[in-house]
Amino acid sequence: MKQQNLKIAFIGVGGIAGSYRRSLNQLERPIAAVCDINAERAASIATEENATAYTDHTEMLQKEKPDVVFTCIPPGAHTTQVADAAAAGAAVFVAKPVAQDLETANRAREAVASAGVINQVGYMARYSDITAKAKELVGDQKLTMGIGRFLTRMGANHPWWGKYDVSRGQMVEQTTHVFDLIRYFLGDVDSVQAYGIKGVSDGIADFEECTVCNLKFQSGAVGSITSTCVARAHENFATELVGDDLYLKLTHDSGLRGQISGEGVDYTGTEAGYFRQVEQFIKAVDANDQGLVLSSYADAVKSLAVTLAANRSLETGQVEEVIA
Numbered sequence: 001m002k003q004q005n006l007k008i009a010f011i012g013v014g015g016i017a018g019s020y021r022r023s024l025n026q027l028e029r030p031i032a033a034v035c036d037i038n039a040e041r042a043a044s045i046a047t048e049e050n051a052t053a054y055t056d057h058t059e060m061l062q063k064e065k066p067d068v069v070f071t072c073i074p075p076g077a078h079t080t081q082v083a084d085a086a087a088a089g090a091a092v093f094v095a096k097p098v099a100q101d102l103e104t105a106n107r108a109r110e111a112v113a114s115a116g117v118i119n120q121v122g123y124m125a126r127y128s129d130i131t132a133k134a135k136e137l138v139g140d141q142k143l144t145m146g147i148g149r150f151l152t153r154m155g156a157n158h159p160w161w162g163k164y165d166v167s168r169g170q171m172v173e174q175t176t177h178v179f180d181l182i183r184y185f186l187g188d189v190d191s192v193q194a195y196g197i198k199g200v201s202d203g204i205a206d207f208e209e210c211t212v213c214n215l216k217f218q219s220g221a222v223g224s225i226t227s228t229c230v231a232r233a234h235e236n237f238a239t240e241l242v243g244d245d246l247y248l249k250l251t252h253d254s255g256l257r258g259q260i261s262g263e264g265v266d267y268t269g270t271e272a273g274y275f276r277q278v279e280q281f282i283k284a285v286d287a288n289d290q291g292l293v294l295s296s297y298a299d300a301v302k303s304l305a306v307t308l309a310a311n312r313s314l315e316t317g318q319v320e321e322v323i324a
Helices: 017-026 039-049 057-064 081-087 102-115 129-138 169-173 176-186 274-287 297-316
Strands: 008-011 031-035 052-054 068-071 091-094 119-121 143-151 189-197 210-217 222-228 237-243 246-251 255-260 263-268
Touching: 008 017, 008 057, 017 039, 017 274, 031 039, 031 057, 039 052, 052 057, 057 081, 068 081, 081 091, 081 102, 091 274, 091 297, 102 297, 119 274, 119 297, 129 176, 129 237, 129 246, 129 255, 129 263, 143 176, 169 176, 169 210, 169 222, 169 297, 176 222, 176 237, 176 297, 189 297, 210 297
Parallel strands: 008 031, 008 068, 031 052, 068 091, 091 119, 143 222
Antiparallel strands: 143 237, 189 210, 210 222, 237 246, 246 255, 255 263
């Protein structure tokens, strides 16, 4: 595979962008331009990367004509950034979740499909050693249940995470990693029912800080995912898979334990997926091969649809169909 001299740009340089930047540095892929609505932050990161700073993504796309655009912005900040980058002919890597509503996400999905550009979303768990090993071990065996959890305590000083109007809550913004990984193993979800509680801890969030969500999959399988943002927990990010005489527990980022047909499984991975997801994306761009991507934009829209249905269920108290 021939390495290309790619012109790489960023829309949004806060938060997770730092992880992507470090991975690109490890791959010896320079960043040419950065854009952020915070001019001071854009200038600071541009200096670090020897790049050009912008505060308007359309201006950056027009002037720089990048080959690759990483979009790393809060859910509520998504408008046309991804669609504009794709329309400009750039391969797009988008931090999860891809938006806070399906209208915005589907517009971007259609733009990406129309442009035919390489696309990937930052669901790093799909790229971890333990996920690859679990996929190998499961093979073509039928999975009938998935159980997941994301238990953490968020700080009260985050600029936007605890605001529902921006993040759309923990299931959409954070536990989306668990929803997505369970979908990766068990397939698409038909319906969900969720319950939650607010007011558990002062200052962390204005939405439900503890939630449970049951899932019914198109295959007939069932699932359950729990979340909290008010308590620290051992093995806080975990996924369990169940089938006939099959049980696997993925403790992210590196532990895989369980049994299949009476044979024990005890595996420790080294790569958590944070670096490999970026490496794989760049390989896909170099080869112009979307088949190398494990987490496409269109598939990520499906994960968003599941978590938005869970939010609707929190409001209605009813079973909600997943609308993609």
